[in-house]
Each structure stands twice: as structure tokens, then as C-alpha cells.
Amino acid sequence: MNAPTPAPRMTRQRREILDALDTRDFRSAQSWHERLRAEGSTIGLATVYRGLQALADQGEVDAVVSESGETLYRRCEAGEEHHHHLRCRSCGKAVEIDVPEFEDFAHRIGDAHGYGDIRHTIELTGVCPECAAAGRG
């Protein structure tokens, strides 16, 4: 009954994704793909999708769904427990924020209504100083 760890191989493309992700911005899989190709990589789009998903499962990257329905990714900070973001709607730059007490709050609300297995999402979006200055957003 012990699932032998699925054996993740460290391939060139896996490494490329990890490297590219080393920033502070939220971008779509397509956007990361473009960037990689622009840097000379020959990585395929499907591979980027697969890689990002795998990384998200491992907790190596954060994934959020934008208003328009696309999934955005970025590498997350070190240790990583549960956390939230303040993201720029124009350039994707994000900072992690702390919402103390919210975990508790969420569970209390859940209990109050009899809902179990509570999960929550908090997303703050805005326009960062740079984008505001540049007249974007």
C-alpha cells in the first residue's frame, strides 16, 4: 500500500521552468512559455503546463485563477504555509500578505453553517506604483 514516490525526473525543461519562475510575478502558463522561448528555450507549451501543474501540486508555485478565468502562476516563497497575495492587475507583480485570524474566522463560519472541509481564497488586486506611474491600469 505504499506508493513508491512516482519518480520525478530532473529534465532540462523542468530546470528551465524552475529557473524562469525565479521572479515575483504572476503570469499565465502561456506567458511563461513565451518568455522561455524568447530566452532561446525550445520547450513546448504542453510541457510548461505540465510542469507548472506538477510544481503547484508540490507546493513549489502558487496558482491563482484570474477574473477572466486564466490560471496564473509564480514561484512561491521558501517554506510556504498557506498565504495570500496583493497582485497587480496590470503587470502581475505580487507581494505576499498576511491575513491573521482569517483561518479561524473561516472555520467558525463553516461550522456555524454546518459546512465541512472548508477551503478559502482571498485575493487582493490593484495597480502597483510603477504601472500607475506609467499610466497603465
Added chain:
Amino acid sequence: MNAPTPAPRMTRQRREILDALDTRDFRSAQSWHERLRAEGSTIGLATVYRGLQALADQGEVDAVVSESGETLYRRCEAGEEHHHHLRCRSCGKAVEIDVPEFEDFAHRIGDAHGYGDIRHTIELTGVCPECAAAGRG
């Protein structure tokens, strides 16, 4: 130069959508469409999409984007200012919740980082009592 109010017509299908929406569940446009057809309506899918969007713009319905990227709709309560939900991941049933102080919190965080035009999303999801009892979820 004055846009005369676009003249919204009350059609049979508009009425059908409004009637169908008279529940407490969050469902996708496709799901509402199915339901309408099941009840004998001959309304088209595109019409349901158009109708729901229009209603969302008017503030008559709430729209949220699920984890999987689909947009879910439900009629919202009367007056309607900004509010949040605790939604069942299995059946879509939702209750409105109050998150006092959060509006302020959001703006304070935004200011602290120099981000403007702050917008926020809070979604709590869980499994409602009925679904839990039925073993779904």
C-alpha cells in the same frame, strides 16, 4: 452624445432566466441552460450567457469564478452591496457571509504597498450538510 438608455426588452427568455435564477445555488451558465431546457424552455445557450452577463452587470446576480475557471452565477439578495459567500463545492448551494473590517483591511494593505484601485475577492467553499450526508464531496 447622450447615450439614451440602451432599451432593455423584457422577452420571454429574459423572464425565464430571471425565474430560474430564483434559488440559492451557484451554477454555471451551461448548467442553468440545461435546467431551463429540462423544464421545457427552448432558450439557446448563447442567450443564457448573454442574459446572465447582463444581469451580472446590473447587479442582479452574483458571479464568481470557480477553481476550475468556470464562471458561476446565482441571483443575489435584495439590496446588495458588496458581500461574500460560503459555497458548497458539490451542489453549489451558498449562504452570504459577512466579513466585517475586511474592506478597511484591504485598503490599508494596499496603501502600505503603494497599490491603488484595490479590489478583493473572498471565497469560502466547503461541503454542505446535505452533500456530506449523501457522501458527496
Added chain:
DNA sequence: CGTCTTATCGCTAATGATTCTCAATTGCAC
């Protein structure tokens, strides 16, 4: 009530994002 204008319909084709298929590669254990 009949006519006219045009918003709205419903169908179908088009988009856009994401996933799947599958033959060709290639980590990596032996």
C-alpha cells in the same frame, strides 16, 4: 389593430485556454 424599427433570439462557427495523444527522446538504475 397593423406597421415599422431594431433589440433580442437561437443556431453555428470561431476563439482561447487547457488537456490529451502518441511517436520520438532521454533520465537514470543496473
Added chain:
DNA sequence: GTGCAATTGAGAATCATTAGCGATAAGACG
């Protein structure tokens, strides 16, 4: 090295949503 399953890349397939368009009918007017 060898062998084989995990992984890749390109394109087809899928899904949700939107756009295009001829047909229909809401609502204003006489």
C-alpha cells in the same frame, strides 16, 4: 553501455465562452 519507463513536443481534441448572422418579435406610433 543497455533497457525501459518517464517525459517531451507538436498537433489534435475538449471545454467554456464569444462572435456572426439571418429570423423573430417587443414596443412605439398612428
